[in-house]
Amino acid sequence: MTVLENFLNGDKRALSKIISYIENREDGYRELLGKLYAKSGNAIRIGVTGPPGAGKSTLVNALLHKFLKENKKVGVIAVDPSSPFTGGALLGDRVRMHEFPLDGNIFFRSMATRGASGGLTAATNNILVAMDAFGFDVTIVETVGVGQVELDIIDACDTVVVTLVPESGDAVQAMKAGLMEIADVFAVNKADRPNSDRIVTDLRMALEFKAHDEHTWMIPVVPTVAIEQKNIDELYDKIFEHIAFIKANGNFEIHRRLQIEKKIIAILKSRFEKEYLEKLAEKVDFHDISEKVFLGKTNPYIVASELFADFKKQ
Numbered sequence: 127m128t129v130l131e132n133f134l135n136g137d138k139r140a141l142s143k144i145i146s147y148i149e150n151r152e153d154g155y156r157e158l159l160g161k162l163y164a165k166s167g168n169a170i171r172i173g174v175t176g177p178p179g180a181g182k183s184t185l186v187n188a189l190l191h192k193f194l195k196e197n198k199k200v201g202v203i204a205v206d207p208s209s210p211f212t213g214g215a216l217l218g219d220r221v222r223m224h225e226f227p228l229d230g231n232i233f234f235r236s237m238a239t240r241g242a243s244g245g246l247t248a249a250t251n252n253i254l255v256a257m258d259a260f261g262f263d264v265t266i267v268e269t270v271g272v273g274q275v276e277l278d279i280i281d282a283c284d285t286v287v288v289t290l291v292p293e294s295g296d297a298v299q300a301m302k303a304g305l306m307e308i309a310d311v312f313a314v315n316k317a318d319r320p321n322s323d324r325i326v327t328d329l330r331m332a333l334e335f336k337a338h339d340e341h342t343w344m345i346p347v348v349p350t351v352a353i354e355q356k357n358i359d360e361l362y363d364k365i366f367e368h369i370a371f372i373k374a375n376g377n378f379e380i381h382r383r384l385q386i387e388k389k390i391i392a393i394l395k396s397r398f399e400k401e402y403l404e405k406l407a408e409k410v411d412f413h414d415i416s417e418k419v420f421l422g423k424t425n426p427y428i429v430a431s432e433l434f435a436d437f438k439k440q
């Protein structure tokens with residue numbers, strides 16, 4: 127039996143192998159992804175983001191216990207570009223393996239970024255496709271919400287949970303950080319800490335003041351204590367209320383179509399970059415050209431225009 131056949135028979139070891147194959151962009155990975163893509167599209171995608179230490183991993187684990195109770199199969203991928211070596215994600219994995227056995231309904235993977243930040247969004251999305259094709263009901267991406275890459279990853283999710291803590295500041299800061307635009311649900315974790323009520327009330331008020339009508343999804347603010355599994359049911363309910371809401375108003379489909387568009391463009395971009403720029407680099411002496419620019423004989427815009435004109439002629 128081939129790895130793909132084992133994969134299709136629900137063998138998690140085959141899933142792990144296929145994920146590594148995709149992650150390492152081994153020969154033929156695009157064709158493989160094409161096959162998997164045809165089988166994907168059924169899993170609900172949940173994003174969990176927030177600052178480091180907010181309790182995202184703990185919260186995801188708490189949610190997983192709820193998913194298990196609901197008899198749902200879940201694939202989780204933790205992306206943490208801030209710890210490229212043996213950082214939090216890997217340690218978290220070990221803890222999780224303890225908590226959720228390999229033969230159960232939960233599957234984990236952490237993205238070792240290996241400095242490939244440019245391809246991180248694509249790699250993460252591709253792994254989600256593999257998990258989706260494998261037959262998980264839900265996929266969860268956990269990411270530290272900072273840069274553009276993380277935003278792109280989270281943007282591809284159907285529902286985004288932004289995790290904050292009482293120390294995160296106030297609603298004004300959340301607004302400045304653009305979190306109101308990203309969040310579909312706010313989890314104020316570590317609600318066991320003093321003053322957690324303040325940020326909850328503050329966020330709720332700020333959200334109430336934002337322009338809205340009866341067609342607007344009102345972002346719920348759910349206080350949680352992930353380490354004690356407190357209020358996880360409510361968080362779970364809000365996630366699925368949001369899914370139901372966007373399915374009813376059509377935004378679920380609109381968003382997914384938009385993601386397909388973005389995916390095609392991203393594939394094209396990466397192919398242009400790989401196939402055109404790499405070929406160009408073989409022919410063109412960039413060192414020589416930059417020297418000319420440096421000496422004021424030409425400028426980068428003229429150089430790029432000339433190279434582009436050459437490319438169009440071919």
Ligand SMILES: Nc1nc2c(ncn2[C@@H]2O[C@H](COP(=O)(O)OP(=O)(O)O)[C@@H](O)[C@H]2O)c(=O)[nH]1
Nearest residue numbers: 178179180181182183184315316350351352353
């Ligand atoms: N007091 C308290 N600590 C928590 C809670 N949830 C998580 N933590 C702790 O916060 C730390 C960071 O949690 P982790 O899940 O790794 O955060 P992440 O970096 O956002 O994934 C850990 O020491 C957790 O045990 C909570 O609800 N209350």
Ligand SMILES: [Mg+2]
Nearest residue numbers: 182183214218
């Ligand atoms: Mg974490």
